[in-house]
Amino acid sequence: MEILYLLVPLSAVLVLLIIAVFGWALTRGQFDDLEDEGRRILDDDQAGAKTPREQLKEGRSSSAS
Numbered sequence: 001m002e003i004l005y006l007l008v009p010l011s012a013v014l015v016l017l018i019i020a021v022f023g024w025a026l027t028r029g030q031f032d033d034l035e036d037e038g039r040r041i042l043d044d045d046q047a048g049a050k051t052p053r054e055q056l057k058e059g060r061s062s063s064a065s
Helices: 004-027 034-040 052-064
Strands: none
Touching: none
């Protein structure tokens, strides 16, 4: 029975942490346009375009100089 004194506060902290992470994702725009991203991955129009990872590497190298 004493374990409940540990488990109840830990579960409350876990719930608050999950809510905080979800709120952070909402404010950062992670759920803004889900349908467009689903269509973008299927589009062949950008066959020669750089991937997001390549764009990120390019941005890091230009900001370092």
